[in-house]
Structures are given as structure tokens and as C-alpha cells.
Amino acid sequence: MKFKRLIKANPFQKVTTQKGLKAIVAGSADYYGANSLETFSNVSGLTYTHEDAQGFLDYPTSFQPANFWFKDSGVRVWEYEETYDNWQDTYGMDSVMVFYHSGHGGMDGNGVFQLPLGGLWDNRDWAFSNRMAFANEELRYLFWSTCFSLRVSGPDNPVRTWWSPNQGGLRMLFGYETTSIDAPEYGQYFWDGWKQGKTFARAFLDASWRISHNQVPVVMAAGANASEAINRLNTERYFSRTPVTKGWYQWQWIGTLPTRSLTSELKLPKEKKAIIIDRELFNDERIAKIANQIGVPKTKAQLIQFDEKGNKLIDSKDIKLHVNNEGALNIHFGKANLNNQELINEKKAISIAERAIGDLGFNGEIELKLGNTRHVLTSGGTLNGSGTMEKASAIETIIQFRQCHKGVESVNSDHGLIAISIDNDGKITNIYNTCKKIIGETDKPRSIIDAPPANGKTSEIKTEQKFNESVKRIVNRSSSNGIPSSANYRVLREKIGYDFSGSLGLVVHQKDVEVDLDSNFSKRYKIRVPVMG
Structure with missing residues (x-):
């Protein structure tokens, strides 16, 4: 076995990296810029957008500094409109090659994207897509880490919203069809995926998947024609x-087909036991063996690259095997065959996935249960000529298996599961395995017990009350700028099972909820309440 220090790859070009991986904001090199809002001028707040933006900026700005990173009251409408969107050749969304915005977003019935901002300028504190005119200067990649920024359902599509604002140079746009989860990891997870050898599109889609399976990320690319x-x-x-000639837009998203629905698991396990978890399922010898099994030449399979955080990589021409410092294994085999749009039979896809799990020994010491099936879908269109809009087609099927303990499943989006992506030819394009080794149980509860009676009366807080209190805390945080918030919420999906995210696995009741923060905006949150362990 040989080991080698992993050299960081520059997402733009080869230059010497600066020390550290914290966002560097200085100079006017016109590479990167970001805006993030947790406190808004006239709507309720958010919690994790600054962490989201920092996670995005940290990696690329270790090579080239960002022009700017404006927050809260520093985010104003002039940065989004043509007159000043490249102010002083340094500030605004069209002053940089890559612009990242994290905050609230919405879309009206006419397909106009709208976003509230943090400060007044010209007596205005909202930006609208139909008042934007970008990519005629520096902008080439636009990230909207917001709800409803890149819709693909009903009458909405990327052409309807984003054809006119793009003045002809935009290469790619990233956003969401749905309300999205308020979470700090989007930016960081994007670069985690990219460093595994994934394309920008795949890295963005998979980053969202890791945070929640109940939101729909979308990526769009522009070209002179459909092929490009x-x-x-x-x-x-x-x-x-x-710059790219604007002749055609093509987009992809992860979603479920209209005929499918997701079920909720709400049955409590019989035994009140927590599980003790070991993250070291994939040691060096095992990942080298797996790499050789899947076609990496033995000499390359025996060479493990590593970085200062403990992430490991085995790299060959067509295959990249990566194990992160939490023990998650990702094997990327490259792109799907996009020319075959005849959807693979689901039973066949499941059979291919089960065979791969068996061949790689993933089920040897892990109890697995077949989970949900999702798809990578694509469509495209143009406003050129008389206009064209293609029907959506599925190009990949994602078969998911959930780790269990004595029949009780994991509840996580990023722990205790295997997801295998298969194209319509039946070729595996990606394997993601975050299962953990269970090394024991504990009968003695560690995190939740029945409270002793006070004055002869029990004072136990019911699970539903705990959920309501969690929602109230979210609402209170979002109201910190003085904008009142409501406490209304809708349950999108709920499940009872093990939380595999730590070293002690507890039985939890998890709800994915959509909270009405005010009359304008809702946001999704994942709430877990321990019920056993």
C-alpha cells in the first residue's frame, strides 16, 4: 500500500493554493462573489445562509480571492440590475465569473423570480428577474441557493424565467424547483462532490440530496444549440x-415520477435500545480491494491519496473512489448514456443494484432494506424561432437501500443508506454508501428517559409538544429582525427510525416540515425528536 498527499485541484486553472480554506475576500480579480441574507429588510429571517455561502466560497477562494461577500443589510437591489451590477468593475452580480446568492426566493404566476433583500436602495428592497440583465460582462455561473429559483413544473421552466435576463454569456445556472431546506451545508457539499470527480451539475444535485430527499434541485446549461x-x-x-451563445437551454433535476409516492414509517420498535456505531466500515485495505474489483488497475488501487482532513481518494482514468472523513464511500464511474432515453425497467435496475451490493460485499455485515426510487430527469427548450419545449425524460434511476437494525430503518438523508445510480443502458454511474458498522447495543438510555414524578404527578413532555416547540424556536429565530412570523407548518413526510449520524444511534421521530415564516415565504426544516435511547 502506498500513500500520497492529495493535491488540491483548482476549479478554474492551475495556480498555487493559498494556505488555509477560509473564504478570502480581497482584490478585484472578478472570479467569485456572494451575497447571503439571514436578516431581511421587510420579511422574516433565515438561520444558515451565511454558513451556506461561506461553505461555497471557502474552497475556490483558497486559489483566487473573491471580489465581495455582502451580508444582510449590505445586500441591495443595485447589485442585481444592469446599471450597477458591475459597479467599479468589482461589485454586483455581473462583476464576477461566479455569483452565489443564499436567501429567500419566490416565483410569481408569470414566472418572475423575486427575492427580498437586506437594505433599501432607491427606496426598494426586492430584486426581480425581469429587471435583471446579466452575463454581458463577467457572469458565467449563477447559483441561486433559494426556494423556487429554477422551476420545471406546470407552466414554469428555465426558458420562461431566465431567457430574457441572460444577455448571452451565461454558461450554467443552479437553483430549486421547490421550497428548500434551511441548512448550512449546501456550499460545502457542492465542493465535496466536485472533489470526487463529479461535474458541476452532478455535484450540485448530489449536495442537495445529502441534505434532504424531499426537495428538488435543478441545474441548467446554455449553448448555441441543443447538442452544445x-x-x-x-x-x-x-x-x-x-461566453456562450444563447440558443438552447438544457436542464436536469432529481425527482420522483408523477406516478410514485413516498410513504411514511411511523411504527415504534419493540425494544428501547440505542445502538453503538463505528464509522470505520471502509479501511485502507478494503477500499483498495473494492477499487481493484471495479476495474482500477492494481498498482493504482494500492495508491491512496489523502488530504489534511482525512479524506481519501483512489483515482484512475474512468473511476474515482472517495472515502470522506466520516466514512462515507462514493464511487463515481462517469456520465450516463444520454442518448438512451427509454427508461430502464425498475425491477431490472433494482436487480443491477442488488448484484453490485452483493459483489462488493456491502451486505455482509449490514442489514439493508429496499428504499425509495428516484430519477434524474432532463428537458430542454428555446425561444428562438417559434420556440421549442421538450418533454421531460428520465436518464438515470437512483435505487436506494436503507440500513436497518432489527428491522428499524435509518431516517437520515446522508447516513445509513446506499444509493446506486443506473442509466438506461443498465450501467452504474455512481455508488454512494454511508452505512455504518453496528458494534453493540445499550439497554441503559443515554439521551432520553422518563422523568421522575413531581409531587406525585408525571411531567413528561409529549412528542408532538416537542415538535411544536421546535417550530416555535425556528419562528422565533426568523423573527429576530422584528418581522413577525407565524407558527403554521405542514408535515411533508415523517418517519420513525434510527439516527445514524453519530456514534450513538437513537430511535427518533423525524418530520420534514414546511414552516410559514410570514405571508410571503415558507421554508423547509428537518426536525428530529428522540423517542428511545
Whole structure:
């Protein structure tokens, strides 16, 4: 076995990295810029958008500094409109090659994207897509880490919203069809995926998947024609300043087919036991063996690259095997066959996935249960000529298996599961395994017990009351800027099972909820309440 220090790859070009991985904001090199809002001028707040933006900026700005990172009251409408969107050749969304915005977002019935901002300028504190005119200067990659920023359902599509604002140079746009989860990891997870050898599109879709399976991320690429846009969407993984002729948009998203629905698991396990978890399921010898099994030449399979955080990589021409410092294994085999749009039979896809799990020994010491099936879908269109809008088609099927303990499943989006992506040819394009080794049980509860009676009366707080208190805390945080919030929420999905995210696995009741923060905006949250352990 040989080991080698992993050299950080620059997403733009090869230059010497600066020390550390904290966002560097200085100079006017016109590479990167970001805005993030937790406190708004006239709507309720959010919690994790600054962490989201920092997670995005940290990695690329270790190579080149960002022009700016404005927060809260520093985010104003002039940065989004043509007159000043490249102010002093340094500030605004069209002053940089890559612009990242994290905050609230919405879309009206006419397909106009709208976002509230943090400060007044010209007596206005909202930006609207139909008042934007970008990519005629520096902008090439636009990230909207907001709700409803890149819709693909009903009358809405990327052409309807984003054709006119793009003045002809935009290469790619990233956003959401649905309300999204308020979470700090989007930006960081994007670069985690990219460092595994994934394209920009795949890295963005998979980052969202890791946070929640109940939201729909979307990525769009532009091109002079359909062929160019499709190729860019499925191959681009290095930033380029070269402008793109606007002739066609092609987009992808992860979602469920209209005929499918997701069920909720609400049955309590019989035994009140927590589980003790070991993250070291994939040691060096095992990942080298797996790499050789899947086609990596033995000499390359025996060479493990590592970084200062403990992430490991085995790299060959067509295959990248990566194990992160939490023990999650990802094997990336490359892109799907995009020319075959005849959806693979689901039973066949499941059979292919089960065979791979058996061949790689993933089920040897892990109890697995077949989970949900989702798809990577694609469509495209143009306003050129008389206009064209293609029907959506599925190009990959994602078969998910959930780790169990004595029949009780994991509840997590990013722990205790295996997800295998298969194209319509039946070729595996990606394997993601975050299962953990269970090394024991504990009968003695560690985190939740029945309270002793006070004055002869029990004072136990019911599970539903705990959920309501969690929602109230969210609402109170979002109201910190003085904008009142409501406490209304809708349960999108709920499940009882083990939480595999730590070293002690507790039985939890998890709800994915959509909270009405005010009359304008809702946001999704994942709430877990321990019920056993």
C-alpha cells in the first residue's frame, strides 16, 4: 500500500493554493462573489445562509480571492440590475465569473423570480428577474441557493424565467424547483462532490440530496444549440470565462415520477435500545480491494491519496473512489448514456443494484432494506424561432437501500443508506454508501428517559409538544429582525427510525416540515425528536 498527499485541484486553472480554506475576500480579480441574507429588510429571517455561502466560497477562494461577500443589510437591489451590477468593475452580480446568492426566493404566476433583500436602495428592497440583465460582462455561473429559483413544473421552466435576463454569456445556472431546506451545508457539499470527480451539475444535485430527499434541485446549461447545451450540462467541471451563445437551454433535476409516492414509517420498535456505531466500515485495505474489483488497475488501487482532513481518494482514468472523513464511500464511474432515453425497467435496475451490493460485499455485515426510487430527469427548450419545449425524460434511476437494525430503518438523508445510480443502458454511474458498522447495543438510555414524578404527578413532555416547540424556536429565530412570523407548518413526510449520524444511534421521530415564516415565504426544516435511547 502506498500513500500520497492529495493535491488540491483548482476549479478554474492551475495556480498555487493559498494556505488555509477560509473564504478570502480581497482584490478585484472578478472570479467569485456572494451575497447571503439571514436578516431581511421587510420579511422574516433565515438561520444558515451565511454558513451556506461561506461553505461555497471557502474552497475556490483558497486559489483566487473573491471580489465581495455582502451580508444582510449590505445586500441591495443595485447589485442585481444592469446599471450597477458591475459597479467599479468589482461589485454586483455581473462583476464576477461566479455569483452565489443564499436567501429567500419566490416565483410569481408569470414566472418572475423575486427575492427580498437586506437594505433599501432607491427606496426598494426586492430584486426581480425581469429587471435583471446579466452575463454581458463577467457572469458565467449563477447559483441561486433559494426556494423556487429554477422551476420545471406546470407552466414554469428555465426558458420562461431566465431567457430574457441572460444577455448571452451565461454558461450554467443552479437553483430549486421547490421550497428548500434551511441548512448550512449546501456550499460545502457542492465542493465535496466536485472533489470526487463529479461535474458541476452532478455535484450540485448530489449536495442537495445529502441534505434532504424531499426537495428538488435543478441545474441548467446554455449553448448555441441543443447538442452544445447537453454536453455542457453533463461534462462541465471547470469554470470558464468564455461566453456562450444563447440558443438552447438544457436542464436536469432529481425527482420522483408523477406516478410514485413516498410513504411514511411511523411504527415504534419493540425494544428501547440505542445502538453503538463505528464509522470505520471502509479501511485502507478494503477500499483498495473494492477499487481493484471495479476495474482500477492494481498498482493504482494500492495508491491512496489523502488530504489534511482525512479524506481519501483512489483515482484512475474512468473511476474515482472517495472515502470522506466520516466514512462515507462514493464511487463515481462517469456520465450516463444520454442518448438512451427509454427508461430502464425498475425491477431490472433494482436487480443491477442488488448484484453490485452483493459483489462488493456491502451486505455482509449490514442489514439493508429496499428504499425509495428516484430519477434524474432532463428537458430542454428555446425561444428562438417559434420556440421549442421538450418533454421531460428520465436518464438515470437512483435505487436506494436503507440500513436497518432489527428491522428499524435509518431516517437520515446522508447516513445509513446506499444509493446506486443506473442509466438506461443498465450501467452504474455512481455508488454512494454511508452505512455504518453496528458494534453493540445499550439497554441503559443515554439521551432520553422518563422523568421522575413531581409531587406525585408525571411531567413528561409529549412528542408532538416537542415538535411544536421546535417550530416555535425556528419562528422565533426568523423573527429576530422584528418581522413577525407565524407558527403554521405542514408535515411533508415523517418517519420513525434510527439516527445514524453519530456514534450513538437513537430511535427518533423525524418530520420534514414546511414552516410559514410570514405571508410571503415558507421554508423547509428537518426536525428530529428522540423517542428511545
